Amino acid sequence: MVVMRLKRMGAKKRPYYRIVVQDNRVAPSSKCIDEVGSYRPIESENQLTLEEDKIREWIKKGVQVSPTVKSLINSRGITLDRKNP
Numbered sequence: 001m002v003v004m005r006l007k008r009m010g011a012k013k014r015p016y017y018r019i020v021v022q023d024n025r026v027a028p029s030s031k032c033i034d035e036v037g038s039y040r041p042i043e044s045e046n047q048l049t050l051e052e053d054k055i056r057e058w059i060k061k062g063v064q065v066s067p068t069v070k071s072l073i074n075s076r077g078i079t080l081d082r083k084n085p
Helices: 054-058 067-075
Strands: 002-013 012-021 034-039 047-049
Touching: 002 054, 002 067, 034 054, 047 067
Parallel strands: none
Antiparallel strands: 002 012, 012 034, 034 047
């Protein structure tokens, strides 16, 4: 099954995350199918960057979205409706 989830990057106590599309059978730190955004919780500005077109395409294809990524996407106002994303 293909999922959209966070991939942790960065140094110790300075994390940032990539929002990636990945097979759920592989480790989160391994190779991903596609990168659709990033989340930097430490920064005060530009914390979240999303590629809305890619996200909508993957949702149409039936990718499962993790709860954390779902809340980040909803904070930007992107709907997760599979019929009309």
